[in-house]
Amino acid sequence: MKISRRLFLVGGTAVTAIVLGDLNKPRRSWAQASSVNLYSSRHYDTDDALYDSFQSGRVNLIEAGASELIERIKSEGSNSPADLLLTVDAGNLWQADQDGLFAPVDSEILKQRIPANLRHPEGHWFGFSKRARVIYYNRDRVNPAELSTYEDLAAPKWEGRVLIRSSSNIYNQSLVASMIAAEGLDAAEAWAEGIVANFARQPEGNDTAQIQACAAGLGDVAIANSYYFARLAKSDDPADQAVVEKVGIFFPNQRRNQRGTHVNISGGGVLANAPNRDAAIAFLEHLTSDQSQTYFAEGNNEYPVVEGVELDPVLTSFGQFREDELSVEEYGKNQAAAIQLMDRVGWP
Numbered sequence: 310m311k312i313s314r315r316l317f318l319v320g321g322t323a324v325t326a327i328v329l330g331d332l333n334k335p336r337r338s339w340a341q342a343s344s345v346n347l348y349s350s351r352h353y354d355t356d357d358a359l360y361d362s363f364q365s366g367r368v369n370l371i372e373a374g375a376s377e378l379i380e381r382i383k384s385e386g387s388n389s390p391a392d393l394l395l396t397v398d399a400g401n402l403w404q405a406d407q408d409g410l411f412a413p414v415d416s417e418i419l420k421q422r423i424p425a426n427l428r429h430p431e432g433h434w435f436g437f438s439k440r441a442r443v444i445y446y447n448r449d450r451v452n453p454a455e456l457s458t459y460e461d462l463a464a465p466k467w468e469g470r471v472l473i474r475s476s477s478n479i480y481n482q483s484l485v486a487s488m489i490a491a492e493g494l495d496a497a498e499a500w501a502e503g504i505v506a507n508f509a510r511q512p513e514g515n516d517t518a519q520i521q522a523c524a525a526g527l528g529d530v531a532i533a534n535s536y537y538f539a540r541l542a543k544s545d546d547p548a549d550q551a552v553v554e555k556v557g558i559f560f561p562n563q564r565r566n567q568r569g570t571h572v573n574i575s576g577g578g579v580l581a582n583a584p585n586r587d588a589a590i591a592f593l594e595h596l597t598s599d600q601s602q603t604y605f606a607e608g609n610n611e612y613p614v615v616e617g618v619e620l621d622p623v624l625t626s627f628g629q630f631r632e633d634e635l636s637v638e639e640y641g642k643n644q645a646a647a648i649q650l651m652d653r654v655g656w657p
């Protein structure tokens with residue numbers, strides 16, 4: 310057993326110690342590694358296989374929400390035992406980096422395995438899986454031939470028909486940030502204004518709630534991440550199966566002159582005060598092996614970042630699509646502008 314897991318209780322009796330690994334265990338020659346202390350906002354069954362297959366050392370895990378982990382790392386300061394932070398959304402990773410949490414990593418393996426647009430240019434953080442932010446449509450009300458781009462959902466024909474969650478959600482902030490990068494601030498603002506005008510209802514609920522509302526006919530189209538639909542598709546619950554039957558998935562911006570579907574990442578980086586920096590780098594490299602990529606992506610029904618790794622059959626059933634290849638770092642850089650413009654147009 311190479312995993313020790315501690316749940317970080319916010320405001321409660323927090324972790325008192327991290328169990329250190331067996332320093333005498335055999336190591337692989339390419340990395341001088343032992344234990345690695347991982348702070349993660351992930352909590353998936355397949356992650357255990359990910360840690361078990363790490364031959365170079367033992368993984369000590371602390372799980373909590375992203376903001377709790379970030380606050381904890383900050384408050385621990387130079388005494389932090391944390392080597393690595395794993396969380397979701399390039400916007401979150403960028404923000405953690407702005408707070409000075411990450412240290413640069415120069416690894417040929419990471420550079421070769423992870424496409425350049427899915428990692429920080431100086432190695433402060435790396436994407437290990439991808440999620441697409443896509444359009445869902447009610448099959449009874451919308452012919453998919455009517456769908457084309459994110460931009461089109463701001464057109465008058467969609468008035469009263471668009472379901473999307475609030476602007477406080479980082480997935481929407483990153484989507485709008487990508488639009489600012491692609492089309493400029495004014496065009497992004499005009500788009501957001503059109504989306505607000507086309508709301509089927511005031512934003513409420515998470516991404517799953519948008520898909521469910523679309524199935525229930527509360528709106529005709531919804532914007533939500535791909536893994537929520539995969540999760541519903543894999544569910545045994547008849548209510549979830551009914552949603553999946555009612556709703557179709559559509560990858561926008563696919564035509565030749567269009568930029569591709571917006572993708573975001575789950576990822577992480579080595580922390581500035583990492584006590585076990587070599588082991589931490591070895592662990593990140595481990596996450597890019599074909600087998601780890603399968604586990605990592607499967608945990609949350611995401612897409613692997615490494616080319617050629619086999620997809621989950623449910624994701625395969627969604628069909629192939631072309632991705633927007635914009636550097637995900639832009640989501641962070643344009644985050645403040647995105648929040649301000651959504652505020653200006655009255656996106657709650």
Ligand SMILES: [Fe+2]
Pocket residue numbers: 534
């Ligand atoms: Fe999510």
